[in-house]
Amino acid sequence: MACPICSKKTVQDYRPFCSRRCADVDLARWLNESYAVPSNDPEDVERAAEEAARATPKIH
Secondary structure: OEOOOOOOEOOHHHOOOOOHHHHHHHHHHHHOOOOOOOOOOHHHHHHHHHHHHHHOOOOO
């Protein structure tokens, strides 16, 4: 099995990763919301549109 971060061979102690570093990189991606789980829930779509509108600077 290959590490999902760097593609090196995995190490049993850190599976599915090859090292503590790669496990930490993966955790940081989750905590920074770099990963997302897709949703078809209409409330999620509406909330995402509202957040995008708030994040977009308004040009006058």
